[in-house]
Each structure stands twice: as structure tokens, then as C-alpha cells.
Amino acid sequence: MSHEQPPSSPPDLTPPAQLPWLRRLAARLLGRGLSRLQAQHRDSWFLGHAVGQRSGHTDGVRDGYERGRAEGYEAGRQVLVIRDCRDDTPAVPGQDNNLFDDWRLPLTADLKKxxxxxxxxxxxxxxxxxxxxxxxxxxxxxxxxxxxxxxxxxxxxxxxxxxxxxxxxxxxxxxxxxxxxxxxxxxxxxxxxxxxxxxxxxxxxxxxxxxxxxxxxxxxxxxxxxxxxxSQLRAFETLGNDLPAGSEALAESTAFDLRLNDAQRQAMNLCYRDLLAESPRFAELVASLRREALLLKPLDPDHPDVQKRVQVTQLAAQRDEELCDVIEDLWFAAGAWPIKGIEPCRETVQIRGQRFHVHGRLAGQDTWVVLGFDPGESAQYQRPGAKLSVRAEWSVKRTLLQAFCDKPLIWLDNYDSAKRLAGSLAGDAVAGPGFEFKVKGELAAAPLLDAFVSAAGFIENLGLDVGRAVADLSFPSGDVDASFFEALALYWKAFEHHLLGMSPPVMTYNxxxxxxxxxxxxxxxxxxxxxxxxxxxxxxxxxxxxxxxxxxxxxxxxxxxxxxxxxxxxxxxxxxxxxxxxxxxxxxxxxxxxxxxxxxxxxxxxxxxxxxxxxxxVENYRSQQHIIDAAEHLVRGAPAIGGKKARASGAAAELPLSAVKVFERDDETMGRTVAEHYEQGESILILFRKSSDKTLILKSIDQLLKVESELPAERRRIRLLTYHSAKGLQADTVFMLGDCQYLTRSPHKNQLYRLAGLARDGDAQGYDTAQKDEVQRLAYVGVTRAIRHCYWYVERPDGEARTLPSAARRVDARLPCFDDLRG
CATH class of the missing domain: 3.40.50.300 (P-loop containing nucleotide triphosphate hydrolases)
Incomplete structure (x- = not known):
């Protein structure tokens, strides 16, 4: 904007050339009178009045106009500057993403008091x-x-x-x-x-x-x-429970426990039968899964077990036919042999130049069948004149076949699995698939439909839809898990429709x-x-x-x-x-x-x-301080809420300090220590990781359990539980049997973790990472069940176990809260 000179005064501001005639007349008469009195000089007054009035008026108007115009110009310029800086974007209200109103509980000081x-x-x-x-x-x-x-x-x-x-x-x-x-x-x-x-x-x-x-x-x-x-809907998880009508809504179901009962299995099997008949693709997938599941898994020839047994290959071959006779007699006596769909035969396979026998082959297929030693038979059972038990001879043969047999081979481990396979091969689809399958990352094989329930439950708990999630998974070429999840997607969709078609309709909680x-x-x-x-x-x-x-x-x-x-x-x-x-x-x-x-x-x-x-x-009213410190040390390093450091409080603060004692696994010693604390009148929790460990524990404290069984339930002081099921409980003394380790890797769960947004940025093994942290937390849960004493018995790690994530490896003997007595 340019600064121009102001223009001349506007015409309406110019003074008049003369006064009105009446005023001129009055001025002349007044002026003459004053002149006679010599009070003024007429001409000077007239000249000054006329010129001064005009010039004063003109100067005043000019000065006022210029000053006013300058001030107005400055004011106008400021307004224009403010308007230039204003955001022209349309005003749009923000979005309130809060889940709650902005309110407060009406708690006055008097009410609190x-x-x-x-x-x-x-x-x-x-x-x-x-x-x-x-x-x-x-x-x-x-x-x-x-x-x-x-x-x-x-x-x-x-x-x-x-x-x-x-x-x-x-x-x-x-x-x-x-x-x-x-x-x-x-x-x-x-x-x-x-x-x-x-x-x-x-x-x-x-x-x-x-x-x-x-x-x-x-x-x-x-x-x-x-x-x-x-209105009459039932939950799949409560099928088979004898609950009064309408009481399912109050059923005390456990969020993380689904053990299938007969009613649930029947619903699943009926759906399986119908889908198998209706979907050629599903039938094809199940057949491939069955074959893969039943085939004997190969073993590395350099494996220590192989190297130990390969030295007796010739001797094992010499006694193999007699071993086959003994095994076959046991199966026949149990009513588990012969099996419809399997042709009995004594074909041979070559192992390092020696011949070993099979018991049969799948009808119409080039797949051999070998009968195993059922675990229900006596482990000491022997052939006449043999030095080894039948179980030991069977174990040698299995190892050699795993390492050196290049033919497709089905090994039937027990009578029950054979009966299920027989039903499946006979086309009795209402009995279910009849075989177990192990998805990579799972600890053990499970019946196929049970494996479907487990995998679908994990997917849905992550907030994902089974079909969409499976479509987003990817597997290497030839990976049998791809067939498993494709079959799962087909089955789960059919299963949900099957449940809704029941009378009354049924639906899973998920x-x-x-x-x-x-x-x-x-x-x-x-x-x-x-x-x-x-x-x-x-x-x-x-x-x-x-x-x-x-x-x-x-x-x-x-x-x-x-x-x-x-x-x-x-x-x-x-x-x-x-x-x-x-x-x-x-x-x-x-x-x-x-x-x-x-x-x-x-x-x-x-x-x-x-x-x-x-x-x-942070107050802990249960445990003495060494228990607290040891448990918190075990989870140090796992992602957690900051600022936590618990302290023994109340009566717990007065308890004598006793370090968490860590031993190498010794069931007899543990049994004696349990007896000592029991005789002192203490309550006892014995925690285990595997069901096989529970069996060993029962043997070591058999006499104590007999005493306990004669007492009313409320007076019993010994409980045996898994680490997970002990959560929320407490006892004077806790015995922990077994390390807390993450024993596997799960490719499909890593992918699902990413789909659910739970994996950390850049972590391709998000689920595995989370599980490594969880084994530390599981040990924390076990230790914090203790009020006064905690004993932890762990096996000496060997082989691959030495490299797996382990909670017991975090024990620090330098700390007063630990007493590490391992060798």
C-alpha cells in the first residue's frame, strides 16, 4: 500500500468568502463605534479577521484531515494485517473418543470420614x-x-x-x-x-x-x-452338563478350560460326517492329514539315540520275527488286531543291510503298518529266553526304522489309537477322524477335532475371525500345517452352522x-x-x-x-x-x-x-520378604508396569526370613521334606508342570496322602496342582517341581499375533517372544503362593534344553533371597 500526499481540502470544508449581510451590517456598525473610540484599527481588524479566519480555518482543516487520515490509515492497515493471518480452513468440531462421560463420584469429605x-x-x-x-x-x-x-x-x-x-x-x-x-x-x-x-x-x-x-x-x-x-440358546461349552433350565447364565465356567465331553464330541463328529460327505476338498485334506499324522516321524541318523542302538542292528534283526509274533499276540488278545482296512502281512524292509518285518499295510496303498507296544502292558514283559524286555526291544526297532527306513511307515503306538483308525478306515465318520495331529508349535498331538477347537479358540480369543485369519496366513511349500488350517476354516464355518441348526440352537462363547x-x-x-x-x-x-x-x-x-x-x-x-x-x-x-x-x-x-x-x-500381606524379593527377581526384564516394589506388610512382615531353596530334581528328598513340614502342622502346595510328574509325586508322598484321605476336606493340608491352577491360592510351604521353560516355537501363532496387533514393531516372532516372558511370570506365580517357605526342584538341563528360555536360569545365588543348592 503506497503513501500518497493528501488531496486539497474538500469544497464543503472551504470557508465562505463573506459573512451574511445581516452579520456584515452588525460588524460594520460595531466596528465604526469602536473606531470612534479609537479601540481598534478598522482596516487592520478587517484584514486580520478575514485573512486569519480563512487561513486558520484552512490550516486547521488541513492538519486535522492529515492527522485523521494517517491515524485511520494505520488503524485500517492493522485490521487488514489481522485478517490476512486468519486461518481460512472450515471449523470442524473434534471427535470425542472417550468411553465415559466427564463425571465424578459424589464423594464428600464428610462421607469419606x-x-x-x-x-x-x-x-x-x-x-x-x-x-x-x-x-x-x-x-x-x-x-x-x-x-x-x-x-x-x-x-x-x-x-x-x-x-x-x-x-x-x-x-x-x-x-x-x-x-x-x-x-x-x-x-x-x-x-x-x-x-x-x-x-x-x-x-x-x-x-x-x-x-x-x-x-x-x-x-x-x-x-x-x-x-x-x-431365547433358548445354549453355549457349546455347557453341552452335556446337567444344568437346570435357565441356569446356564450363572454357570461357573472357567475362561481357559475346555475339555470336550461326550455331548460336545457327538456334535462335532456329526458335523464332521456331514462335511466329509458334502465337501470333496475337505475329504482330500483330511486324508492328507491322516497320512501325515500316522507316518513314523524320521530321526536324524546322527542323533545320540540312533548311534547308541545302531550297533545292535544285526542282533535286533535276528530276533525281529519273534518280536513281531509276541507283539501281534498281545494285540490279538486285546481285541485290537486284525484291523479292518489293514491287510495283515509280513513284508520286510531293509535297514543297513538287515531285514525287519512289518505287520500289515493299508489296503490299496503302498504304506506299511507296524504294531507298537501298548503302554498299558507290563514294562517288564519279556520273550522267553530274552535278556531285554519286549518294551526295550520294541524301542530299538522303532529308533532304527525312524532313522533308516525310506518307505512310508505307520507305527500304531497303542490299542486305542488303532481302534479309532479302524473306525475311520471303515468309513464310520460319525466316530470322528480317528487320528491325532500335531500342529507345529504345540507340545503334543491331539485328536484332529480337538486340535481344531484349540486352534479356532486361540484365533477367536485374539479377536480374529477364523476364516479371515486363515486366509491371511502363509506357509512354506509342502508344509502340512497349510492343509490343517485350510481344513480348519472349512470345518469351523460348517460347525457354527451345525450348532445353530440344533434344537435348541447352540453357539460358542467366542x-x-x-x-x-x-x-x-x-x-x-x-x-x-x-x-x-x-x-x-x-x-x-x-x-x-x-x-x-x-x-x-x-x-x-x-x-x-x-x-x-x-x-x-x-x-x-x-x-x-x-x-x-x-x-x-x-x-x-x-x-x-x-x-x-x-x-x-x-x-x-x-x-x-x-x-x-x-x-x-505394593503391600503384600501374604509372604515374608525373601519370598517377595525372589519372585520379583525372576520376572525382572519382562515388560511390566513401572514403579512396583512389594514389601511384606502386616503379619507377613513379622515372619522369619527364609530364602527360596533351589535343588536338582530328587523326588525322594522332596518327599521327606514334605513330610517334615506336614508334621509341623503347615499347609502345603505341591506344584507340577506335567502329568507324569504328578504320578512321581504321588509315589513319593503316598503315606501322607493316605493320612489326608481319612480327614474331612476342610482339614486337609496337602494339595497337588499345576502351576496355572494354583493361581489365587496360598500355603505355608510351596514345593515347585520342574523348571518353567518355553519348549517350542509356533510359526502360525507368530503370524496370528501380528494380525491381532500384539507383536512389537519389527518382531517377526511376537508370540514366541511373549511366551519367553510368560515362563518368567509363571515362576513368579508359583513362588508367590508361599507364605513361609518355597522349595524348587528342577532337572539338570541337557541337549537343546540348555538353550531354551528358562526361569530357573534366572536364579541368582548372590542374592540373600535365593539359596541355590544345585551342583
Missing amino acids: RFKADVAQRLPATAQPSAAQWKLIFSDTPSTCVVAGAGAGKSTSLVLRILLLRHYLGFELDAMTVVTFTRESRKDFIKRLVQVFGLWHVEMTPATARELVRTFHSRILPLVRSLPGF RMFALFGELNPQNLRLLPDTLLRPMAHLMLDEFQDVSPQIVSWLRATLAEIRRRGSSLTTGRTAAHSSLLCVGDDWQSIYGWRGSSPDYFIGFTQTFPSPANTRVLM
Whole structure:
């Protein structure tokens, strides 16, 4: 903008040439009078008046105009500059992604003071809440994350929280739900809830408590039953259970346990039969899986077992025909031989120049069949005049065939597997596939349909659809797992249709959760307020074990509750919604079923909220300090919530210190130590990893168990449990049998972890990485069951076991909390 000179004054601002005539006349008369009096000089006055008036007026107008124009120009220039800097982008409101309204629990200082006084009066001194526990109880934000380590007293705190909401704030019980993961924890919580409410003389019957304290499964079933046509729906997981009509909604199902019963197997087998007849591709896949599953797996000729037995190849061949006779006689006596579909024969195969015999071959195929030594037979059984047992001779033959036989060979290990194969070969599809299959990464083979259930359950727990997930998997050429997952996708789709076609219809729990997850929010809008209201104020225990599937359902439900707003709570005290999650990421041990601690570690990202309360409960009221320190050292290095360091509190702080003692495996010594602690009147937990270990334990403490069996259940002081099933329990002394190791690798689960978004960036083995961390957490769970003493017996690692992730390898003998007595 240029700076121009101002123009001449506008015409309307120019002074007039003369005054009006009347004023001129008055001025002349006045001027003459003044002139006579010599008071003025007329001509000078006239000249000054006329010229001064004109020039003054002109100068004033000019100065004012220029000053005004300059100020106006500056003001105008500033306005133009501001307008030039303004963003021209259209204004669009932001998106509120919070799952909760911005509200606070109405807790006044007087109410808190009154509640604390009541608690001090009604509960014993040993049960008074700590500062951290009061923070949990009085949390007033929409979301609360409570990190509660082992023995932190979280259950009592949750009970007092419910009492506060119900009795002091007037919240309706049908607006609340407490979720636990296991039957035992649910029973314990219900009992404690009834007891504490009774101290306040507030009605809380066991039936009311059972309605309030639920499992996730018992909350989802009524939602599905409310949909048109599904009022009588049953859960597949409860088929075969003798439950009264309508009681399935309260069934105390365990989230991570699905052992198939006869009714479930029958439904699966019928679906298998129909699909086998309808789908040529499925039949082709099953045939290839059967052949692969039954073939004897090859063994490296350089394997130590092979090198040890190859030296007796000639001797083994000389006695082989007699061995075949003995084995065949045992099978015949058991009614397991001959097998329809297998042609008996005594063909021979060449092993290092020596001839070994088979028992038969599959009808119409170039596949040989060898009968094995059934494990139910006596291990000491011998041929007449033989130095070795039949079992030992059989083991030598099997090893040699694995290492050197180049023909397709089926080895039948036991009578039961042979009977299943016989039914399958005879076309009795209603009996099921009749063979076991082992997916890479699994520890053991399982019947094919059981393997389908396990794989589909893992996929769905990750929040994935089975068909879509399988389509996204990839396998190397010739990998038989590709056939397994293709067959799984075909079967699972048919199986879901088969279940819905039953009368009444049936559905898996995973399918129910998916129906009301974030991918199907429209289904939640079909639900009446009465079904959503109990989900308004959620308190979730053991949240570290939650799966992506459950998280999706919770998020979708909370979003729908917020969307409905006041229509859900009109006329009621309990308004809005809240979420309180309690857990310990160090106790997350169900990753093998699809759970993940990531949602608990990243709680505020998982459940966005206008405000969040975080509570760290570091007091441990169970264990003496050395137990705590040893357990925490074992999980050091695993991803975890920061800031945790537990300390023995209350009566536990007064217990004498005793280091966690680590020994090499010795069952007899362990049995004697168990007896010593039992005689001292202590409660005992014996934890094991494998069922075979349990058998050995039973032998070493047989006499103690006889004494225990004669006592009432409530007085028994010895319990034998797996590491996983001991969670939530405690005992004076804990015996841990076996190391915690990740023994395998799982290519397909690594891929599924990436699809579910659980793998860390750049980690192609996300699931394997998570499992390496989980073995540390499993050891933490085992150690923290102990109150006073913990003994850990581990095998000396050999071969490949030396390189596998191991919790026992993290024991540090330099620390006072460990006493490592291994060689």
C-alpha cells in the first residue's frame, strides 16, 4: 500500500468568502463605534479577521484531515494485517473418543470420614485398609486402574468399594457387576461380600451376591438370548452338563478350560460326517492329514539315540520275527488286531543291510503298518529266553526304522489309537477322524477335532475371525500345517452352522462375544436397557488375563452405554458408567490361550477416559520378604508396569526370613521334606508342570496322602496342582517341581499375533517372544503362593534344553533371597 500526499481540502470544508449581510451590517456598525473610540484599527481588524479566519480555518482543516487520515490509515492497515493471518480452513468440531462421560463420584469429605469411622468400628484392626486400598475404595474418576501384586488384599478393598456404592451412595445393585476369572475366586468373593455386608446389617443374600459377582461368560449369554429366535440358546461349552433350565447364565465356567465331553464330541463328529460327505476338498485334506499324522516321524541318523542302538542292528534283526509274533499276540488278545482296512502281512524292509518285518499295510496303498507296544502292558514283559524286555526291544526297532527306513511307515503306538483308525478306515465318520495331529508349535498331538477347537479358540480369543485369519496366513511349500488350517476354516464355518441348526440352537462363547464386539456395534443397539444396565459400573478382577476378544466386547458395551446417556438411568441413583480394573501384569500366564497383559499395561489407551485414577498396591500381606524379593527377581526384564516394589506388610512382615531353596530334581528328598513340614502342622502346595510328574509325586508322598484321605476336606493340608491352577491360592510351604521353560516355537501363532496387533514393531516372532516372558511370570506365580517357605526342584538341563528360555536360569545365588543348592 503506497503513501500518497493528501488531496486539497474538500469544497464543503472551504470557508465562505463573506459573512451574511445581516452579520456584515452588525460588524460594520460595531466596528465604526469602536473606531470612534479609537479601540481598534478598522482596516487592520478587517484584514486580520478575514485573512486569519480563512487561513486558520484552512490550516486547521488541513492538519486535522492529515492527522485523521494517517491515524485511520494505520488503524485500517492493522485490521487488514489481522485478517490476512486468519486461518481460512472450515471449523470442524473434534471427535470425542472417550468411553465415559466427564463425571465424578459424589464423594464428600464428610462421607469419606463417616465411612472410615464405620470401617474402623466394624472391621478388626488387621483388616483396616492401607492408604493405597483407600485410594481404590474412594476413586471418583470414570476409570480406575489398580496394580495389585500377590497378597495385596484387593478382594477386601473391592468388597468395601461395593459397600460404599450401595449403602452410602445408594447405587442400585443391578447397575453393578464384579467379574472374576475362576470358580474358586468367585466363591471366595461371594462369601466375603455376604460377610462384610452383614457387619453393616445391609441385606446381601448369597443369591443376590451370585447375581452381582459373575464371569464374563455368564454376562454374555443373556445378551444373545434376548435376540429374536435365540431365547433358548445354549453355549457349546455347557453341552452335556446337567444344568437346570435357565441356569446356564450363572454357570461357573472357567475362561481357559475346555475339555470336550461326550455331548460336545457327538456334535462335532456329526458335523464332521456331514462335511466329509458334502465337501470333496475337505475329504482330500483330511486324508492328507491322516497320512501325515500316522507316518513314523524320521530321526536324524546322527542323533545320540540312533548311534547308541545302531550297533545292535544285526542282533535286533535276528530276533525281529519273534518280536513281531509276541507283539501281534498281545494285540490279538486285546481285541485290537486284525484291523479292518489293514491287510495283515509280513513284508520286510531293509535297514543297513538287515531285514525287519512289518505287520500289515493299508489296503490299496503302498504304506506299511507296524504294531507298537501298548503302554498299558507290563514294562517288564519279556520273550522267553530274552535278556531285554519286549518294551526295550520294541524301542530299538522303532529308533532304527525312524532313522533308516525310506518307505512310508505307520507305527500304531497303542490299542486305542488303532481302534479309532479302524473306525475311520471303515468309513464310520460319525466316530470322528480317528487320528491325532500335531500342529507345529504345540507340545503334543491331539485328536484332529480337538486340535481344531484349540486352534479356532486361540484365533477367536485374539479377536480374529477364523476364516479371515486363515486366509491371511502363509506357509512354506509342502508344509502340512497349510492343509490343517485350510481344513480348519472349512470345518469351523460348517460347525457354527451345525450348532445353530440344533434344537435348541447352540453357539460358542467366542461367537457370542464377537456378535457384540466393536465390529458389530449395531447388535448392541437391539438390547433393552435392563441388559445393559448391569454393565454400567464394572469391577474386573485379574484383568491382566483379559483377551483381545473380551476387550473389544467391553469397549463396545461401554460406548453403547454412553451413547444412550440418561435414557439408561432415568429415575435412578447410579448414573453414567465407570470401569475399575484390578490386576498384576506379573501374573499374566494365559498367553497360550490368547490373553495378553498389554491391555492392562496400556490401560489408559485401551479405555480412553476424561480422567483416570491409578493405584499401586505394593503391600503384600501374604509372604515374608525373601519370598517377595525372589519372585520379583525372576520376572525382572519382562515388560511390566513401572514403579512396583512389594514389601511384606502386616503379619507377613513379622515372619522369619527364609530364602527360596533351589535343588536338582530328587523326588525322594522332596518327599521327606514334605513330610517334615506336614508334621509341623503347615499347609502345603505341591506344584507340577506335567502329568507324569504328578504320578512321581504321588509315589513319593503316598503315606501322607493316605493320612489326608481319612480327614474331612476342610482339614486337609496337602494339595497337588499345576502351576496355572494354583493361581489365587496360598500355603505355608510351596514345593515347585520342574523348571518353567518355553519348549517350542509356533510359526502360525507368530503370524496370528501380528494380525491381532500384539507383536512389537519389527518382531517377526511376537508370540514366541511373549511366551519367553510368560515362563518368567509363571515362576513368579508359583513362588508367590508361599507364605513361609518355597522349595524348587528342577532337572539338570541337557541337549537343546540348555538353550531354551528358562526361569530357573534366572536364579541368582548372590542374592540373600535365593539359596541355590544345585551342583
